[in-house]
Amino acid sequence: MDSLSNLADGFSVALTPENLLWALVGVFLGTLVGVLPGIGPALTVALLLPVTYSLEPIQAFIMFAGIYYGGMYGGSTTSILLNTPGESASIITALEGNRMAKRGRGAAALSTAAIGSFVAGTIATLGLTFLAPVMADVALNFGPAEYLALIILAFTAITALLGSSLVRGLVSLFFGLAIGLIGIDALTGQPRFTFGNQHLLNGVDVVTVAVGLFAVGETLWVASRMRHDKADVEPIKGSLWMTKDDWRRSWKPWLRGTAIGFPIGSLPAGGAEIPTFLSYSLEKKLTDHPEEFGKGAIEGVAGPEAANNASAAGVLVPLLTLGLPTSATAAIMLAAFQRYNIQPGPQLFDRNPDLVWGLIASLYIGNLMLLVLNLPLVGLWVKLLSIPRPLLYGGILVFAGLGTWAQSQSVTGLVVLYAIGIVGYLMRRFDIPVGPAVVGGILGPEAETHFRRAMQISQGDASVFVTRPLSATILAVAVVLIFGPRVWRLWQRHRGGNTGGLATE
Amino acid sequence: MTAEPADVPNSAVDEPSTPPAPSGLTRYAEILVAKGVVAMGIVILIDTQDISVPRAFASVGPRVVPTIVGWGLVTIGMWYSIDVLRGKTAAPAGDSEDADPTLPADWAVLGGLAIALVAYAVLMEPAGFVIASAALFVMATFVMGSRQVVRDAAIGVVVSVITFLVFSEWLGIRLPAGLLEPIFG
């Protein structure tokens, strides 16, 4: 196979001691910035661009690849430990991961995230190696109508996050949707709900929403009702390492997460968040332990973590094959390509095979490095959880503030963070689930944009959503997912007589 | 614009199956939250009128979705308050290892944290990241019950300085140096 020999050449490029060193620097830096809420690989690569001018292009790109993958790892670590997602793609991880950590299963959560990321990253990189041109062609068939259908499908994740009271779940969802309205309208450029404050023109970053609801809200809640009877929470309950049962419950979500994340990541507007939602709701549907969801189910960490890493590899598909930057990081890597006088796009594979295959090979290496770096650290990280509560929560507040400031550069950013934190407190107080708010905040604006774009292109003909085959198919799947279980239950009840108890979830 | 009948007697619609009724205060507070949801919807509906709609061709303008969200909030807020009035109040939010949901809120702690957070926002630009962060850490830990102030202050300062050096000086992410500008340059 042609790709194989090319890949072998790529490894011979990437495996020189010097290039390995750059990969190591990259994954280290990536992990470091990944933990910081709101500061991601995109900005890091941009900051490092001038530094890399003295490097060979291949060395720079090996380092960038490391930063890119490293950021994904770092984001999930703080999600699990501190309930403070470092990236939007790690928000879902916090839902189950932090619950696991609170129950003394932090090490298992971190391990399944790390191993899942490795598995997903490796399989997705294989996909990048062998399937890239095919994927890219398929991806171009996705227009606004298809994206809207996909987002509606992802919205089904909400059913997995609603909790026991429908109305409370909807309150949360609509709060998220409302926050998502703030900022400049993507289609007409008009400011909306900025109340004259310039800093709101950018909108409220969804990571700020998540950190406010999760970390600040939780801190206020705990502080207001702190348990003083229990001096120490044991950071580790049972085995540090994943148990046999954990493995059994993790491997399928890893693979399913990969299968969802890679193709969606390779779509020009796919992103890393939608796959995490889809993976989460899928795992909740398929698990043998639905009662654990919301309380720390390992599948809810394994699936989304695999999905977000697989989508990270997916993003490189359109970048390398079409020259299409589909994420902020990809856009900066594109700028870096230009800086080195390399024309990314259709001819990149022919013109610069060394570079492309060296980059792909370094993705495999970076992934392995991250696993090797992160697993031994798991034991160290979970010790964080054993520090006295006031110090832990005080640290979380400082950390949340740091991330918000770094991202927004304004007092307004902090005020928004605190306001959302107060809402998070109230939501805990009144048993309103926080998950739907985050889903609404992420998917709401995307749904609106794609809906309006599709309507604009069709000149107001709403039938595009059902007449385009791909869009119609995805919508049909969403409808089945939402109404299928209910219809099934009704039908069963109808057939078998009212056996009672069926209404309970 | 009050959207729900606030004068419905609380006990009238209680269902017999409800678990031990939460205190009247809790229910009152929850209805306030529901009213807040309605109010948020109304604010959105009003402010939607201020969004300028360009004459440029657009099938769906910038006001459509905000209007849907606004009405959604109003409807759901009313539904929520009716639910609460019917006695479906919040189940005690539990499941946090560190918090005991059966305890009443400790307003002194919350007030203290609020002061600490506001101080952080106020200090950030003039005093700089290191001082603001260390101050927040010390105040927050003290409010939450830690009494080893010297140790906490030491931790706060060391962690803030390291964070500042790594992210601002080394990685070039902008954090205010503030009063320590002469040192960190």
Add this chain to the structure above:
Amino acid sequence: METRESAGLTRRLAVAAVSCLMVIGSFVPVATVMAQDCEWPSGTLQLMAPAAAGGGWDTTARELQRVLGEEGIVEGDVEVFNVEGAGGTIGLSELVSEHAGDENMLMVMGLVMIGGIGLNQSPVTLDQVTPIAQLTGEYEVIVVPADSPYQTLDDLIVDFEADPTAISWGGGSAGGTDHLLIALMAQQLGIDPVTVNYVAFSGGGEALASVLGGQTTAGVSGLGEWAAQIESGELRALAISGRADSADGATPVAEGDLGASIPTLQDQGIDLELANWRGIVAPPEISPESTACIIAAFDELNASEGWQATIEQYGWSNLYLAGDEFDVYLDEQIVTINQTLTELGLIG
């Protein structure tokens, strides 16, 4: 509007006065004396890119950072930072409100910022800053996918004139350069700009995908962003927004070989030239001496081989205009763009 214009007039008078002084002063060899007297910057030079990392302004800022250092034009450190959002108006307001009088602070800006100010009802405008220089520009291309029935611009225009709304144009943000080009073209063709079906995408990548995938009829973007796809034949470039002849030699026809191979709008009977230009401004309240020093430094930059190489590398066009000339051009641009956006119904 009234107040803005009168403020602009006052400022123009002030500028005129300053330039008179400079003319008088130029009887002695001021330029060299000033260049020697200049101690600019007096500390670390801060360059603000008022946009997210990775875009045109960010790239310009980071390249300036490198070349200013490498060419020894700035001895000390040069730092770049990003203030994201709202067509650069958030960065602009930070420049005006927090950095007035700080001569060690410069901001990259460009055509898009003018539209951003109008769209976002920015309280701060470009009348308040100190213009330094226009540096580079990128011409716009109009493309269709390779399998499109439209072979030439004329083909496309026939259908566009018949039913303007039936042609969807994919490009960057609303009110940005891409949008302006189509609006200006519609005006030239006698089509009401309000009927233009322009679909705004957030980044070059998504707009490109919409054109490649045939979601939109045609696409508009800076040449550089889509050059690879045009070269490989996946996109067919119908027109470029450069100048038909470069008789005056001041402005290149278009960028590089690729640009020269695409017929200009002017060649095809549409009297329109539009470059997505980028420039540099300083905060308000900079003394005329310091302003002259900064301009001298950018004159030096423009003359340097390093900067010329950079411009070539990115396929930009050199549109260097410094000081008063830039100031005048900026004022013209503000008028034209606001007029177009008003006719589009985006501001007003």
